[in-house]
Amino acid sequence: MNTPPHKAPLSEDTVLQATQEALHRHAGQKGNLLPILHDVQHTLGHIPESAVPVIAQALQLSRAEVHGVISFYPHFRQTPAADVVLEVCRAESCQAMGGEQLAAHAQQKLGCGFHATSADGKVTLEPVYCLGLCAQSPAVMINGRPHARVTPAKLDQLLGTGA
Ligand code: FES
Structure with missing residues (x-):
């Protein structure tokens, strides 16, 4: 079986870079929180905790609001998937x-x-x-x-x- 990407522990730099790239790709779009979250998960395999404040600040939301959306949709993973x-x-x-x-x-x-x-x-x-x-x-x-x-x-x- 193929092993999915990003199984090694993610560095904070990797998380920050992927999050900023996702924010950049969807900058200025209305209702862009969900596309950004999908983008981060697609790149990193899950949405690390440290991505939340970066997204919240960029979108002028509270961390709780971002957390609320992540936990509302079962599709979003807050921890890495298994191999x-x-x-x-x-x-x-x-x-x-x-x-x-x-x-x-x-x-x-x-x-x-x-x-x-x-x-x-x-x-x-x-x-x-x-x-x-x-x-x-x-x-x-x-x-x-x-x-x-x-x-x-x-x-x-x-x-x-x-x-
Ligand atoms: S492959 Fe399962 S319904 Fe189409």
Whole structure:
């Protein structure tokens, strides 16, 4: 499996640079807090605590306001994801083809819900809404790589957790 970028601890310089670049890219846009947060997470893999005051100051918001938005949307991560990010499709076609059972299996196997990381810290579980593989449902994505017609057994195999 591919390892996502930025798994090494982030330096404060890296966080500051990525945050300032995100602020710059969306400068002057109305309602730019969400695009900025998406941008930072896309670059760094999560939104580090130290990015919050930089964003708040630049947008003339309070830290609490920025925190409030980050915690309102489950998509935003405040801590780094595990080395393996498993996204299980929760959209209609996959749900009709066993996606619900697959999602339940993933949660049971990992011992965590969606938007969370397994107790051993190895896998972060996220929902995704259609991967364009509806004809081969149910589908998952592991570290950005799509897999189709995934059964619980195949998922175990993909994750290397055993049957
Ligand atoms: S609904 Fe799951 S890939 Fe389209």
